Amino acid sequence: MQSRSNVSSLLSNVLLNLNMKRYFFILGFLLASFWAFSQHRIEKLFYENDYEAVLSVLAPKVNENKAGENELMMASKCYLAAFQYPDAAFCFEKILAKSSGNIQAREGLADVQVIIGLKTEALQHYALLPLSSKFDSLRVLGKKASVLMDVNNYDEAAGLYAQLLTLDSANVFFCRRLMMARYKQKQYMSVVEQYTDTSLCAECKAEAEVKMMAADSYSKFGDYIHSLELLSEILENDSIYIPALSKAANIHFSTYKNYEDAVVLYRKINQLESKSNPFHLRNQAICEYFTGNSELAAPMLNSLITEIQNDAFIPFYAGLAYKNIREFDKSLEMLELATEMVVPAYAGDIFHHLGRAYSSQREFEKAIETYKKVLGYDASNYQVLYDLAVSYEEYNLNRSVALGYYKLYLDACPNVKAPDYRYAENRVKRINEELFFEGED
Numbered sequence: 001m002q003s004r005s006n007v008s009s010l011l012s013n014v015l016l017n018l019n020m021k022r023y024f025f026i027l028g029f030l031l032a033s034f035w036a037f038s039q040h041r042i043e044k045l046f047y048e049n050d051y052e053a054v055l056s057v058l059a060p061k062v063n064e065n066k067a068g069e070n071e072l073m074m075a076s077k078c079y080l081a082a083f084q085y086p087d088a089a090f091c092f093e094k095i096l097a098k099s100s101g102n103i104q105a106r107e108g109l110a111d112v113q114v115i116i117g118l119k120t121e122a123l124q125h126y127a128l129l130p131l132s133s134k135f136d137s138l139r140v141l142g143k144k145a146s147v148l149m150d151v152n153n154y155d156e157a158a159g160l161y162a163q164l165l166t167l168d169s170a171n172v173f174f175c176r177r178l179m180m181a182r183y184k185q186k187q188y189m190s191v192v193e194q195y196t197d198t199s200l201c202a203e204c205k206a207e208a209e210v211k212m213m214a215a216d217s218y219s220k221f222g223d224y225i226h227s228l229e230l231l232s233e234i235l236e237n238d239s240i241y242i243p244a245l246s247k248a249a250n251i252h253f254s255t256y257k258n259y260e261d262a263v264v265l266y267r268k269i270n271q272l273e274s275k276s277n278p279f280h281l282r283n284q285a286i287c288e289y290f291t292g293n294s295e296l297a298a299p300m301l302n303s304l305i306t307e308i309q310n311d312a313f314i315p316f317y318a319g320l321a322y323k324n325i326r327e328f329d330k331s332l333e334m335l336e337l338a339t340e341m342v343v344p345a346y347a348g349d350i351f352h353h354l355g356r357a358y359s360s361q362r363e364f365e366k367a368i369e370t371y372k373k374v375l376g377y378d379a380s381n382y383q384v385l386y387d388l389a390v391s392y393e394e395y396n397l398n399r400s401v402a403l404g405y406y407k408l409y410l411d412a413c414p415n416v417k418a419p420d421y422r423y424a425e426n427r428v429k430r431i432n433e434e435l436f437f438e439g440e441d
Contacts, residue, residue, distance in 0.1 A: 043074075051078035062091060069095050069102070076108060085116050103129060111143070119147050138167055145177065154181040175204040179213050188217035208234050212243050224251050245269050246280065253283050263287035278307045282314060289317050294324035302330075305337070312341045316350050323357065332357045348378030355387060364395035382412035386420050389427070403431045 045053045058075040061067040067075065076091035092109035095102050110125035126144040131137040141160050148157035161178035168174060175194075182190045194200065195214035204210055215230035228251060234244040249265035252258040266284035275281060285300035301318035308314060319334030335354040342350050355370035368391050374384045389405035392398045406424045413421050 046074055046078070049081070051081045054078050055082070062094070065094075067094070069098055072098075073105065076105075080108075080112070085112050088112050089116065107140070114143075114147055114150075119151050123147055123151075134167055138164065142174070149177065149181060149184075152184075154184040157181045158185070169199070170201050170203075172201065172204045172207065175201065176207060176210055179210060183213045183217065186220075188220040191217040208238060208241055208244070212247070215244070216247060219247070219251060224255055227251065240268075240272055242269060242272060245272075249280075249283065253287060259287040259290040263291050278304055282308060282311070286313065286317050289321045289324075294321040297321040298325060298327070298330075302334070310341050312338045312343050312346065312350060315341075316346075316353070319357065320353060323360075328357070328360055332361060344377070348374045348381055348384075351377065352381065352384055352387075355384070355391075359387070359391055359394075362394075364391050367391050368395060380412075382409055383420070385409035385412060386424060389424065393427075399431045399435060403428060403435075406431070 055075065055078050058067060058071055058078070061071060062075050072091045072095045076088045076095075079085070079088035079091060089109055089112045092105045092112065095105035096109065099105075106125050107129055110122040110129075113119065113122035113125070123144060126140055126147070129136070129140045131140060141164055145157045145160035145164065148154075148160065158178055158181035161174050161181060164174045165171065165178060179191055179194055182194065191213055195205065195210065195217075211230050211234050215227045215234070218224070218227035218230065228248060231244045231248040231251075234241055235248070238244075245265050246269060249262050249269060252262035252265065263284060266280055266287055269280050270277070270284055273280065281300060282304055285297045285304070288294075288300065289297035298318055298321035301314050301321065304314050305318070315334040316338040319331045319338060322328075322331035322334060332354075335350070335357050338350050339347075339354055351370050351374045355367045355374065358364070358367035358370060368388060371384050371388045371391065374381055385405050386409040389402045389409060392402040392405065406428050409424050410421065410428065413424075415421060
């Protein structure tokens, strides 16, 4: 009886163990099936672009450090789609911590770091990416060169763009960026050489931005003729291209003093810009003065005094324009202001005109004082000697002092046919006669 009982107990245990194993097997199968179903559902949501639903499942696993590489990659892409770049970077970093050789994660991390401003770190990751094919080289080196431009490392960027052009010589973007890298380094001759290189593709050469860099580079080393030629080509295709209009206007204005052509360009620029650029307005106003439009120049310049501070030319030319339209009080006010912010190189001219403004108002004492300041800045200004002589005669009939300045003027003035020269000769003769008969000679 005892042995039968033992056998029965043994059989029960065996059956129990079998049932338990079957239970765990079935349970494991069900869990695996459920996980596979869940994974399939997540992937389906991902491909349907329902990133919020995907992240609702994956984000907790990422935060609890329970997500696998595939899940981390999927989560990073969802974060990128939602513009949550720090979270995407976190996922890429998690992948690299598990597998440092994951190229997709490293490049993804570098791309995100560029977006969030960690450009030095991004360059380090780009440097670790393999360049196993031409496509990889174009993509990775292109990204690296772009970041180098962003961090102002134009020298290294130029080297990479030159390398990229050997891989894709017709790439207009690489051509433009190489020229820009050289332009930023002020390698103006290199820019011109690249532009005039016969191997440069026609499409690149026709781009306004490329022509503009070449035109400006020509002007930097004084070749204004070629610069204006290129600017004209740009404007033939796009008559409202403001950089070309501005550069051409500046060359006519500053270099050639060709105010007639410059004023036409500045009028067009200011119309296009709705008069929003005070410096373009300033240059137009000065051109208006030199082309005889003082009634337009005076108020334009006057309106810019507070907007462009410490520019002596604005009140200076405003003063001259007001003088031309016979608003002498306003002229004097502007010229006095100009002397307060005077530029040393032009101080003599500014004080000279101020002295004449005082003289026109018959404030001869101030005029004489101002004229003498002119000689302190520019001793070779012989015309102010004439103005001093006339002022002394007008102010207090001090003929002896006036005579001395007339003689100094006659010695210094090279133009013996000038009206002032003839007047001075006559005054010297008359004053000598007057002083002789009065017994002062």
